[in-house]
Amino acid sequence: MSSRLSLNNTNKSPSVSPPLNVSSLNLEAGHSVLFENKTISKLQWTNISVSVRARKNHERAQLLKSCSAQVVAGNLLALMGPSGSGKTTLLNVLAGRSHITFKGTIEVNDQEVSGTMIRRISSFVQQADTHLGGLTVEESIYFTSCLANPSMTKDEMKLRNDEVIEALGLRAQLKTLVSSPFRKSLSGGQMRRLSLATALITGPKILLLDEPTSGLDSAASFEVMSFISRFAKRYGLIVIASIHQPSTSTLELFDSVMLISGGQTCYFGPRTNLVPYFSRSHLIPLYCNPAEFLLELVNIDFCSDGKKAQEVEAIVREWQILADREVVSHTDRRRGLTLPFAKTNKVSTSYAFWILLRRNVVKSYRDPLVYGSRAAMNIALAFVIGTVWLRLPYEQSSIQPTINCLFFSSAFMGLMAVAYAPAIIEDIKLLQTEHANRLYTPLPFMIANLAIGVPWLVMVALSFSIATYWLTGLFNDSAAFGVFTMWLFVDLLAAESMIVLVAAIVPHFITALALASFANGLWLAVGGFLVPKNILNVFWRYAFHYIDFQTYVFQGMMVNQFRKSIYRCSDLKDGQHFCMFPSDLAAEGKIEGTAILDAYGYDYGPNTWAKWLGLSLAIVLMHRVVGLGMLYWRVRQL
Known part of the structure; x- marks a missing residue:
């Protein structure tokens, strides 16, 4: 076979269904509403290079070096290479992820595009499936569709959703929960298909997949990629998928292959030319999976000498010589143009808040990890x-047991908020995925999270008060009961806001759990009960005591209980009394509750509770605002 392989046959677009105009759609005729009427014919990247500075020696490591390729509408490109070869890095570049700095150009329809532009027309499905466990398959697709298509009518949206569900074989799982410890949930292959469905429902022109068959057996891998292939052919999608050791049948679903090693291209071209190209210089066993053989051929991770590395370098050089001869350089590039085919529907903050709130409502009562377990x-x-x-x-x-009861009640509420960490971390991971696909920003996410939490926390605080207040014999007054419940609610709200902040800083359960536990221990130590404020170390008092929400909650509970209470002193012989707290009623053998508050240094003036409530709510706001800032910082790292 000639060494000069033609690479230009990848430029020929396959026969695909023509794009449809949603505005002129006849719904009763059953036409597709999957994509807008504009089409993208080609995605091309030229001389993409990425390097990072190592932390130890500060030298730059080359992750990608002069990678060039192109994919046309309706084609599937397989990114193959050993682990660490640069596949995910290249996908991040093509997805327009802002944390990747690269050299080179990316063009769509021969127009150079920025990361912002590419994100408007693409969807990136990451290797890890990210969904809300409390939602069914149908609900996951529906809410994503609402966020992605705010201007679409209900009929159009239903037709689009049904089309994706049918194409991906999810009809039988519509009512199945994504994940649940108590009910039947999705398998690994079904989770992958759901990830694809939520990506396709946004109407992308370019679909980027990071290891879409990861964790699946060969049959499930072939099934998933078959769905993707049919979608790409039918709707003219450009699909680029990193894939690790595909079976022969799965590899045959791809139109072209890009094989990379150490960030350098070893081959790019039609899949049908892959084996003939390497057969010129290497003997590929007859009954061997070509993908496995080639991955082993270019893998230099486990070689103990430099011989294997030299062989791979020779493969890279040989390919580069051929590519330089065959691939035509596009020199007539138009820069800075606005894509006429980019999606223009922008979700407003209020609309995104409304959809996210509805989704949170479903999750809150169905997922026991959100509020049910804590309640x-x-x-x-x-x-x-x-x-x-x-x-x-x-x-x-x-007196002291009553004080201990109040302290334990408020402290327990703060400690139990840690149970919210898994649920909010799951939400944040979905936020990162959906923000990367330009569905919404962290602002409506944070507002919706706060809005759904308020009524649930009111119910939790009220149920706790009803079961505790009258059994313990706290101050017998309906108004005092209401104030006690209010302080429990404030305690819960502040503690949950702190967990949201912690999860925004470190969205990993074990780390978040450790950090939240440390914070709770700190608040208990400096709150003013274990060590009174007037003898608390000056550093801890001014650095942490006044920003401890439990400080104000406990003080509020103390004033609520003791401001109007009267306790009997201990009786001694000869009609004498022993009173632990001196007060004006000591001669009568009684202790005014205010004397107890004086001993703790708590102000019980008529408006003091309002000041404490304001400070507590200010701490809640501080947690939310700082948490929001951390979420914006986090999503911008993607």
Whole structure:
């Protein structure tokens, strides 16, 4: 076979269904509404190079070096290479991820495009499936469709959703939860197909897939890639997928292949020319999977000497010589043009908030990790507290146990908020994925998260109060009961806001759990109960005591309980009394509750509670605002 292989046959676009005009759609005729009427015929990248500076020696490591290729509408390109060869880095570049700095050009329809432009017309499906566990397949697709297509009518949206569901074989799983510890959930292959469905439902022109068959057996891999291939052919999508050791049948679904090693191109061209090209210089066993053989051929990770590296360098040079002869350089490039085919529908903050709020409502009552488990544990411990501190009499011996009861109740609420970490981390990971695909920003996400939390936390605080307040015999007054419930709610709201902040800083469960536990321990230590404020170390008092939300919650509970209470002193012989806290009623053998508050240094003026409430809500706002800033920083790293 001649060494001069033609690469230009990848420029020939396959026969694809013509794009459809949504505005002139006849819904009753059953026409497709999957994409807009503009089409993209070609994606091309030229001399893409990426290097990063190593932390230890500060030398630059080359992740990609002069990678060039092109894909036409309806074609599937397989990115193949050993682990660490640069496949995911190249996908990040093509996806317009802002944290990647590269040299070279990316063109769509022979127009150079920026990262912002490429994100408007593409969807990136990452290797890890990211979905909300409390939603069904149907709900996951529906809410994504709402966020992606705000101007589409219900009929058009339903037709689009049904088309994607049918094409990806998810009809039988519509009512199945994505994941659940108590009910049937999706398999690995079904999760992959759902990830593809939520990407396709946004109407991309370019679909980027990072290891779409990861974790699947050969049959499931072939099934998933078959769906993608049919979609690409039917709708003229450009599909680029990194794939690791595909089976022979799966590899045959691709139109072209790009084989890279150490960030350098070893081959790019038609899939049908892959084996003949390498057969010229290497003997490929007859019954061997060509993909496995080639990956082993260009893998230099496990070679102990430089011989294998030299062989790979020779393969790279040989390919570069051929590519320089065959590939025509495009010199007539137009720069800085606005793509006429880019999506223009922009989701407003209010609309995104409304959709996210509806999605949060579904998740909140269906996923036990959101509020159900916490509500159950809070109610259970409320009965424990109520029976351990059962009907404490208003005697001097009950003063300290009552204070301990208030402290334990407020502290427990803050500690139990840690249980919210898995749910909010799951939400943040989905936010990162959906923001990268330009569906919404962190602002409506944060507002929706706060809005759904308020009614649930009110119910949790009320249920705890009902089970605890009257059993323990706290101050018998309906208004005092309401104030006690209010402080529990504020405690819950502040603690949950702190967890949101922690998760925004470190969206990894174990790390977030450790950091949140440390923060809770810190708040308990400096809150003013274990060590009174007037003797607390100056550093801890001014650095942390005044920004501790539990400080104000506990003080509010203390004032609510003791401001109008009167306790009996201990009786001694000869009619004498022993009063732990001196007050004006000591001669009568009684202790005014205000004397207890004076001993702790708590102000109980008529408007003091309002100041404490304002400070507590200010801390909640601070947690949310800083958390929002961290989310914006995090999504911009993608």
